[in-house]
Structure formats: C-alpha cells, structure tokens
Amino acid sequence: MVSPLILVNLKTYHEGMGQNAHRIAAAAETVGRESGVVIGIAPVFTEIRPMSQHYAIPVYAQHIDAITPGAHTGHILPEEVRAAGAHGTLINHSERRLTLADIDACVQASRRLRLESVVCTNNDSTSAAAAALRPDYVAIEPPELIGSGVSVSKADPGIIERSVNAVRAVNPDVRVLTGAGIQSGECVKIAVDLGTSGVLLASSVVKADDPEAVLRDLVSLI
Numbered sequence: 001m002v003s004p005l006i007l008v009n010l011k012t013y014h015e016g017m018g019q020n021a022h023r024i025a026a027a028a029e030t031v032g033r034e035s036g037v038v039i040g041i042a043p044v045f046t047e048i049r050p051m052s053q054h055y056a057i058p059v060y061a062q063h064i065d066a067i068t069p070g071a072h073t074g075h076i077l078p079e080e081v082r083a084a085g086a087h088g089t090l091i092n093h094s095e096r097r098l099t100l101a102d103i104d105a106c107v108q109a110s111r112r113l114r115l116e117s118v119v120c121t122n123n124d125s126t127s128a129a130a131a132a133l134r135p136d137y138v139a140i141e142p143p144e145l146i147g148s149g150v151s152v153s154k155a156d157p158g159i160i161e162r163s164v165n166a167v168r169a170v171n172p173d174v175r176v177l178t179g180a181g182i183q184s185g186e187c188v189k190i191a192v193d194l195g196t197s198g199v200l201l202a203s204s205v206v207k208a209d210d211p212e213a214v215l216r217d218l219v220s221l222i
Ligand SMILES: O=C(CO)COP(=O)(O)O
Pocket: 009, 093, 094, 141, 145, 146, 147, 148, 149, 179, 180, 181, 182, 200, 201, 202, 203, 204
C-alpha cells in the first residue's frame, strides 16, 4: 500500500517563520524517515528552492497560476515552481480560489511538468467536479473549520465519506486528502479509515511550540 501523505501548509504565518519553517522541515524529514509516512511541506514560494535542496521531503507550492511563459507580471509560473525543485502544488486552496477554467489549466500544467497536483475543494459536489479534471489528489477542506482548532474528522466525518465516494464515482485513480483543524493521530486515523490517502493541515504544526512532537502524534496511529 502507498504511504499516506501528511501535507503541512505553512501558509504565510510569519512570526519567527524563517527559522520555524526550517525547524518544521527538519522535523518532517526526521519523523518521515522514522515512521515511513510521507510528510510534505508547502512553504512560501521563496522557500521552495532552499527547502527542496536541504531536506529529503517533498516540497509543494501553495499555488500556481494558469499561465504559460511570456508577458505576465506578478504571476507564479508553473515552470519556475518546478525548476525550484517543487514536487507538487496546491491548486485552488480556500485562501486562493481560482475559476474552474484556471483549475483545469493548472492541473494540465502540473501533469505536463510532472508536478503532483492537489486540488482543494469545499464540499462533495466540488470534489466530484475537481476529480473530473484528473488531478493526483482532491483535498476536501470545509472552509468554516479551517484554522478553527475543530477537526473535520470529528466535526464532519460525513463530508469526508461523501467526498471519497463522489471522487471514486468520477475517477477511482484520484486520491483524496482532507483537512481543516487536523491536530492529532486520531484525526488522521479517522480520515484514513474513511478512505482518504492522508491529510492537509497547517496551524496545529505551524503554531506548535514543538512541531516535531505534533508530527510524531499525527503519524502515530497509521
Ligand atoms: O487550510 C488548511 C491546510 O491547507 C487547514 O488549516 P488548519 O490545519 O490550520 O485548519
């Protein structure tokens, strides 16, 4: 069986972040190596290259733009994200929504560039729609639970189950992640038992005094 994926989105949390981001990446590398669970990190764009060079963990962009090389200013070119060493990318995160046409173009660019694509969604209908675009992962995250400290696994397991079924019905090759408020091994176990291939999370690791201890707990029951 393929290892579940624990994907830590560092967002733009900033306080002490330069140092903290590297501390989290080092912890992800250690805990990932010891547990055999794949722990990936999605840092800010400027940290993609240093992180992919220094740590043996998959590094993800938090976003790419649906553009091709040429005259664009202030955009994120998928080719540059790949060249910086990214293994994959989030697409359509709740805090960075895109149009359907742009999500499609981003998934296609990811496929062409061999970037793993993780399309974020907010409910089972959008999960089904995203699955039709054939990304590697659909990540269902109820927006009202993001950053709330209340885990989707416990507060709304039904949305995970419905999304897994919706995605499987459209394309069984697309794997499902879930996120929002994920904070413990128990949350991860519930998500995996409901048919997901792992979790997408942020605050419980990024804001922790001891991120390595939280990561150890997250992988403890899978
Ligand atoms: O948006 C998220 C991950 O991309 C979830 O954030 P929290 O883990 O802070 O709820």
